[in-house]
Amino acid sequence: MLFNSIAFAIFLPLVLSVYFTLKTRAQNFWLLLASLVFYGWWDPRFLLLLIVPTVIDYLCALQIHRAAEPKRKKSYLLFSVCTNLTILGFFKYFNFFIGSTDTLLNAIGVHHALPTLSIILPVGISFYTFHELSYVIDVYREDLEPVSDFWLYVLYVLYFPQLVAGPIARAANLLPQLARPRRVNWQLVREGLLLILIGFFKKVGVADALGPVVDFRFLNPASCSGFDLLVALYLFSVQIYCDFSGYTDIARGVSKLFGIELLINFNRPYFAASITDFWHRWHISLSTWLRDYLYIPLGGNRDAVAKTYRNLMLTMLLGGLWHGASWTFVVWGGLHGLYLAAHKFLLDRTPIKSESLPTSLLDKFVLLLKVVATFHLVALTWIFFRAESFGMAWKYLYGILTWHPATANSPASLLGLRITALCVGIFALDIAQEFSHDEVFILKQRWFVRGVCYASLIILILIFGGLGANIPFIYFQF
Amino acid sequence: MPIFRSSIFSFDTLRLEKARPKGFFRALALTLALVFVAEVGARLLVHSVSPYCEYWEDESGFRFEAYRQHIMQGAAPNLVIIGDSTARFGIDLQALRTTLPAAVDSYNLATPANYPMACHCTTLPLLNEPYAPPKVVIALFSPYGFLATDKAEAQILNSPICKRVESPFSFYKEMRLLWLMRVTPYVKNSSFAKESLKQTWAQRGFTPLIEATPEPSARNPSPSTSLATSSEIKVEKIQVIRDLALLARNRNFKFILVIPPLRKRDKIVEEMVERMGYLQDELKFTLLDFSMSPFLSTNHFLDGVHVNKDGAAIFSQELGKRIYTQMPELALLK
Known part of the structure; x- marks a missing residue:
């Protein structure tokens, strides 16, 4: 079920109205049922795929906790991790590895077409696999007590607002909230509803409106001018941010209505002044997951400098591969790894400055330059993220670099009233959130300012947005 | 009253008994009032064409609605x-007019992605009752538009205008209160925002090729690489x-089906021409096959099925001559 669908508009009030009449344990069963319906709406067959590793992980976590010998604990952990990664690997990466092996064999002169399977990628498999892995690993590290209540654990994995596209839940944050009675007060209702409105503005208003024009340019880079391709790249940067952070906002807003707080996933990433700062603001639940369960176990920055760079690169390459089974995603991750390594290299050779905010005009200007430079570095990587193949990515990059003019076959200019209005809208919203350090700053305004803000968001969605396009969230494919 | 201590019900979760946040309802009322004002404005703006202005593309909306008005x-x-983009980009009305008597008034109602099924929804109603029929209708479709419906075409057939024709009553479409969404074509794209229905009509549905956006590549296969089989x-x-030909018979207008110029003729095109030939024999309309046009070179094509601006001018003149040969009575028009 999509958040931006009529079905969800009926589903949510229905679930909420029953939820508010139940006791905690009954609420959990009700939420579990709702989550099964939410996921099964897409394809009920894949519920089984979701349930099997959930049962295995629940049992493994209990066994890890009970086992006295470290070796035994480790074997349960390995079993759980292998089960999860095998399922993920088969559904997401089987054809990718077969295709890559085939290409490699062809390159060395062995011409034998390996068979591929037509596998449907279950929605959100990368997300719920990480939910489950974090739980088992936390139990293994003794950072967390395993839950004895099986149904509570199943709800932790299946909790519908965060099931298919995150934020990637951490058991330490979510499980206690699911276990104790929830209270929903005015503050949570207001924050929840505002986050839902902002999420819809980002997703339906901005991302769905930009999607078709950006898609056309990425599919036909040769027929567009260099300027057009550059603008489309900026617009894709906005689109993917709005699409994903919009989903997160809706998920967090919906969850607040249930009295459950999900982790913050985005913190105005395009205002980052460095690439390291960017990863503290973009898809925070993934970057912290990769840090805690991959980068630090690899050694983090505790060993020699060369190893730190290696760990950074490995983490980002695997982070790229997590996004999709394609070498373009690996390159995307690799570029970010390179940026992070380069930034670390520069930081290690620069005297440490205090973290105070810039006061002089020059400092502010330097900060602005850093923000603009970081944005452009990130935007460059989006070419590989969005392009269907390497060939298309190179064509796109070549189109920008050669800056060829518009031809008779070029599409109309992107800079119309609609796109400008939406970009100004999202920029104004983000800048206000950034300067107020508050994502729900609107709630602190006078009533007439709030009214104007709400109405502006609604009117922008209705007039300029991509209503009716029913474009799935980009991150669903991951 | 018995107390069921083991009941699963409880009303403890929702705690809204404390004082409401200041101005909660006033902010809500202001929001509704502003949306209402915007809605009234929207209704004033689109009252002349609603409820028909919901096409898959703004330009189509202007083209069809200017004609309807x-x-x-x-x-x-x-x-x-x-027809579809082969007619939209392939016909240069100015070049066509040079070969026809001056009194022949023309309008290009073709639009990209207006494939046969979409055309059935968008165009046929405009040729039918209660509207006045034209004297001649020339239809051009890419032969590849007759293949299986793909994702892009499915989206087009899912557009409100197509749904409206296919299912005359839809609660969601008919009863929906917000007309704000229908303003989109008027403000979405700056080039069309400035264009009124009157202007569109004045251009006779013709938009300079420079603004043209080709259809998705899936619909423009290079004939040499097409592997489609006849069963498709x-x-x-x-x-x-067939419906168009029958409508022409009922409404007494001349129907001319044109197979557009193609860079290369493949099996699909040959089968299409053959099938249309059978239909022509049965329903007695005029079929003009331009799929092999010696007057055009490969330089006159944008891709396998679309001619460029120069190609459109040459093809339109040739078409005009053929039409005039078929219909000398056009000279009698005043």
């Missing part, structure tokens, strides 16, 4: 061109041509 006054142009041609799409 004009023919609602009782007079249709003598010659109307219908869909009968329900052929049926649209």
Whole structure:
């Protein structure tokens, strides 16, 4: 079920109205049922795929906790991790590895077409696999007590607002909230509803409106001018941010209505002044997951400098591969790894400055330059993220670099009233959130300012947005 | 009253008994009032064309609705061109007019992605009652538009205008209160925002090729690489041509089906021409096959099925000559 669908508009009030009449344990069963319906709406067959590793992980976590010998604990952990990664690997990466092996064999002169399977990628498999892995690993590290209540654990994995596209839940944050009675007060209702409105503005208003024009340019880079391709790249940067952070906002807003707080996933990433700062603001639940369960176990920055760079690169390459089974995603991750390594290299050779905010005009200007430079570095990587193949990515990059003019076959200019209005809208919203350090700053305004803000968001969605396009969230494919 | 201590019910979760946040309802009322004002503005803006202005593309909306507005006054142009992008980009009305008598008034009603099934929803109603019929209707479709419905075409057939025709009553579409969404074509794209229906009509549905956006590449296969087989041609799409021919007979206008110029003729095109030939024999319309056009070179094509601006001018003149040969009575028009 999509958040931006009529079905969800009926589903949510229905679930909420029953939820508010139940006791905690009954609420959990009700939420579990709702989550099964939410996921099964897409394809009920894949519920089984979701349930099997959930049962295995629940049992493994209990066994890890009970086992006295470290070796035994480790074997349960390995079993759980292998089960999860095998399922993920088969559904997401089987054809990718077969295709890559085939290409490699062809390159060395062995011409034998390996068979591929037509596998449907279950929605959100990368997300719920990480939910489950974090739980088992936390139990293994003794950072967390395993839950004895099986149904509570199943709800932790299946909790519908965060099931298919995150934020990637951490058991330490979510499980206690699911276990104790929830209270929903005015503050949570207001924050929840505002986050839902902002999420819809980002997703339906901005991302769905930009999607078709950006898609056309990425599919036909040769027929567009260099300027057009550059603008489309900026617009894709906005689109993917709005699409994903919009989903997160809706998920967090919906969850607040249930009295459950999900982790913050985005913190105005395009205002980052460095690439390291960017990863503290973009898809925070993934970057912290990769840090805690991959980068630090690899050694983090505790060993020699060369190893730190290696760990950074490995983490980002695997982070790229997590996004999709394609070498373009690996390159995307690799570029970010390179940026992070380069930034670390520069930081290690620069005297440490205090973290105070810039006061002089020059400092502010330097900060602005850093923000603009970081944005452009990130935007460059989006070419590989969005392009269907390497060939298309190179064509796109070549189109920008050669800056060829518009031809008779070029599409109309992107800079119309609609796109400008939406970009100004999202920029104004983000800048206000950034300067107020508050994502729900609107709630602190006078009533007439709030009214104007709400109405502006609604009117922008209705007039300029991509209503009716029913474009799935980009991150669903991951 | 018995107390069920083991009940699963409880009303403890929702705690809204404390004082409401200040101005909660006033902010809500202001929001509704502002949306209402915007809605009134939207209704004033689109009242002339609603409820028809929900096409898959803004330009199509202007093209079709300008035509509808004009023919609602009782007079249709003598010659109307219908079809998909092959007609939209392939017909240069100015070049066509040079070969026809000056009194022949023409309008290009074709629009990109207006494949046979979409044409059935968008164009046929404009040729039918209660609107005045034109004298001649020229239809051009890419032969590849008669293949199986792909994702892009499915989206087009899912557009409100197509749904409206396919299912005359839809609660969601008919009862929806917000007309704000219908303003989108008027403000979405700056080039069309400035263009009124009157201007569109004045240009006779012709938009300079420079602004053209080709259809998705899936619909523009290079004939040399097409691997489609004959079984892929869909009968329900052929049926649209039959419906057009029958409508022409009923409404007494001349129907000319044109196979557009193609860079290369493949099996699909040959089968299409053959099938249309059978239909022509049965329903007695005129079929003009330009799929092999010696007057055009490969330089005159944008891709496998679309001619460029120069190609459009040459093809339109050739088409005009053939039409005039077929219909010398056009000279009698005043």
